[in-house]
Amino acid sequence: MKCRFCKSELSDVFIDLINSPASNSFLTKEELNEPEVFFPLKVYTCHTCFLVQIEEYKKSDSIFDNKYVYFSSYSKSWLEHASRYTDKMISRFNFNEKSKIIEIASNDGYLLQYFKAKNVPVLGIEPTANTAEVAINKGIDTVTEFFGVQLAKELVSKGIKADLLLGNNVLAHVPDIVDFVSGMKILLKEDGVITMEFPHLMQLVDNNQFDTIYHEHFSYLSFYTVKQIFESCGLSLFDVEEIPTHGGSLRIYAKHEENTKKEISKNVADLLDKEMAKGMNSPAYYQNFQQKALQVKLSFIEFLIKQKKEGKKVAGYGAAAKGNTLLNFCGIKNDLIEFVVDANPHKQNKWLPASHIPVVAEDVLKQSKPDFVIIFPWNIKEEVIKQLSYIKDWNGKFVIPIPQLEVI
Numbered sequence: 001m002k003c004r005f006c007k008s009e010l011s012d013v014f015i016d017l018i019n020s021p022a023s024n025s026f027l028t029k030e031e032l033n034e035p036e037v038f039f040p041l042k043v044y045t046c047h048t049c050f051l052v053q054i055e056e057y058k059k060s061d062s063i064f065d066n067k068y069v070y071f072s073s074y075s076k077s078w079l080e081h082a083s084r085y086t087d088k089m090i091s092r093f094n095f096n097e098k099s100k101i102i103e104i105a106s107n108d109g110y111l112l113q114y115f116k117a118k119n120v121p122v123l124g125i126e127p128t129a130n131t132a133e134v135a136i137n138k139g140i141d142t143v144t145e146f147f148g149v150q151l152a153k154e155l156v157s158k159g160i161k162a163d164l165l166l167g168n169n170v171l172a173h174v175p176d177i178v179d180f181v182s183g184m185k186i187l188l189k190e191d192g193v194i195t196m197e198f199p200h201l202m203q204l205v206d207n208n209q210f211d212t213i214y215h216e217h218f219s220y221l222s223f224y225t226v227k228q229i230f231e232s233c234g235l236s237l238f239d240v241e242e243i244p245t246h247g248g249s250l251r252i253y254a255k256h257e258e259n260t261k262k263e264i265s266k267n268v269a270d271l272l273d274k275e276m277a278k279g280m281n282s283p284a285y286y287q288n289f290q291q292k293a294l295q296v297k298l299s300f301i302e303f304l305i306k307q308k309k310e311g312k313k314v315a316g317y318g319a320a321a322k323g324n325t326l327l328n329f330c331g332i333k334n335d336l337i338e339f340v341v342d343a344n345p346h347k348q349n350k351w352l353p354a355s356h357i358p359v360v361a362e363d364v365l366k367q368s369k370p371d372f373v374i375i376f377p378w379n380i381k382e383e384v385i386k387q388l389s390y391i392k393d394w395n396g397k398f399v400i401p402i403p404q405l406e407v408i
């Protein structure tokens with residue numbers, strides 16, 4: 001297997017999470033009686049460019065199909081993030097009714113709706129038909145296709161180019177990252193700006209976030225590596241911000257390398273220095289990760305077994321991809337965790353893949369009064385703790401399994 005960027009042979013294993021079903025493949029009642037497909041979940045570090053990457057195990061269009069149940073608009077904090085981003089971009093780059101904002105992986109229009117409300121023309125690109133349909137119903141023009149060089153050329157041939165081309169949590173999810181970035185080079189106007197947000201590999205390693213690894217997530221990116229990838233496609237990074245979303249992400253700003261009008265921010269050199277100081281350009285930085293994940297697994301299983309033996313009731317909150325990775329790596333089933341609450345009605349009355357834990361609405365939590373509620377999306381733990389503060393009425397406690405087991 002070769003590195004999907006620099007084509008070096010991959011031999012260094014970053015982490016092996018053994019195997020599991022696609023993390024968003026929630027099961028219906030009928031599907032509980034059918035066999036489930038498991039895929040290996042092994043991640044490599046390239047010893048040349050340090051792109052951390054998963055082996056492509058099947059075509060991504062079979063994952064991002066119509067059953068795809070992730071609707072961005074269900075998280076309040078994510079909507080606030082999108083709204084703040086919109087204001088920031090409009091004030092920094094002066095986008096107006098003559099501009100064109102194009103979002104790749106625009107989901108249900110959770111972000112473009114804010115540009116549209118300010119009369120800035122938008123176009124969404126979203127491969128999953130059911131989420132795209134929600135956006136279209138909101139009046140957001142959406143192309144239902146995967147993005148890459150081919151689609152970029154088609155759009156350009158129709159006279160469409162972007163003043164702002166953005167993508168949140170998509171760069172890491174594309175199987176062919178070089179084709180994807182090359183497509184952005186084609187679709188971007190001469191003086192246009194690209195912004196991309198993705199989880200920062202430095203946070204993943206430093207904070208034990210191995211549960212953010214799943215089959216749909218092909219690349220795990222440092223600034224050092226992403227800069228090389230963009231430069232190889234004729235784009236330069238002129239600014240970067242470290243932002244708190246998804247446990248610590250980067251927002252990178254790119255432009256055509258030919259565009260000399262935009263100055264390179266000092267943030268670029270500062271973040272590179274920070275990554276180099278940690279050793280992210282040497283193999284040693286990546287070598288201890290399997291052992292760290294194993295420690296999390298052992299404490300989590302130990303906790304659950306102890307509660308079971310003492311007759312305590314344990315439930316979960318947030319039927320997120322993260323939770324599925326953790327549960328399947330730990331081999332946990334519905335005999336140790338009774339149910340998981342999720343606000344998204346598209347996930348309710350379904351079952352988590354492999355663990356077969358039922359996904360229920362919040363009223364089940366209120367009726368069943370569990371002793372412990374495990375928060376799987378630890379990145380929004382403050383929001384969840386506030387929302388479910390009433391579990392204290394029956395002396396319920398919150399459990400956060402990552403970066404290490406914590407009971408609140």
Ligand SMILES: [Zn+2]
Binds near residue numbers: 004008049
């Ligand atoms: Zn490489």
